[in-house]
Amino acid sequence: MSETADSLIEVLREQCLIQGQNGIKGLSVVFRAMDIDYSKRIVYEELKIALEKFGLLMSENYLRTLFNALDLNDSGGIDFCEFMHKLRPSLKQCRIDVINEAFEKLDVNKDEAIMIDDLQVIYSTNAKQHPKFISGEWTEEQVLRNFLDSIDTPGNPDGKVTREEFMNYYAGVSVTVDDDSYFDLMMRACYGLPIRGS
Template sequence: MGTSTYGEVIDSIRQQCMRRGLNGIKGLAVLFRGMDKDYSKTLSFQELKLGMKAYQIAINDDQIKTVFKHLDKDRNDSVDFREFLVALSPPMNLTRVSVINEAFDKLDQNKDGVLKVEDIAVAYKSHAEQHPNYKSGKWTLQETLEQFLKSFENPEEQDGQVTREEFINYYACVSVTIEDDCYFDHTMRSTWGLPQKKWSSKD
């Protein structure tokens, strides 16, 4: 077997994470943050290797070395696991990124770069009211909105706010499950009350 390139290894890890569902990459992030005992947000080669094994990622030592060497830009024998997680986020084309940013900009009412419950309350209210836990009386509308907001955040760092990066990363994972650009765009616009886009036959 030939030597795997960095891109090939990252793609393999990404696919293995995505088989776990939308939270596959998030789960790996939680694991790495749990290993970061000194809050340095960095991992040694051995820690990266142990994390992959703990998450049951099928990858050999040479492939881990390929990833580590690529991400260890300053050659200090450690990698920023945030950069690693960003690299794992499924790539999206500009059409999808554009509508995600459009949704975030609409929701960010006070333009402070983060979303809070009050930001999404109006746009998501009709969807929240259809949630089974709200309809059954288990959750109030406020609790339903808060739970929805938490789905964008890392379980280890929930502060009731969602940054643009978290918003984009969440929908990057959703994007993998939707093959058609037009359908993805329509779903985003329907969810967040954006004007529907007219698609030409060439799109």
């Protein structure tokens, strides 16, 4: 891949990250909206419209270079997974390790996807402390589904979160936390993981 293509992807990533942990998720929502035929891929013209809606304007030449960089298999369209993989910020190995540890804890039945039945086993106590559960507004299942949808692919929650979706979500969170030790501690506290060295 050319240096220009890499730098354009970096610019797009930075524009998303400026908007905080949901920036990349926000762009993926726009991407999904452009996928009119539900093919999970968009063509050049759709990418142009999506970026304009997201507030990013590029020259035709730059946009073509970006499109070619994101179309990894030269199919004439950008696959959603290709798109998210390219935009995900790089993570240090220590952060990848703790994110994977959290995923593995939540994936009770070890099928590489977190679903409601996994959360009912491992996250039920947390669900029962949610204000909407306590008030009677939501059932335990609604609380768990809300949690699942918050980390699922935006605009297309399907009731299961893959390892890739989990990693994408926490890659966005990661950029908001400078200190590796704090990120590790935050993940461990959130998911009840053992503290290192204990």
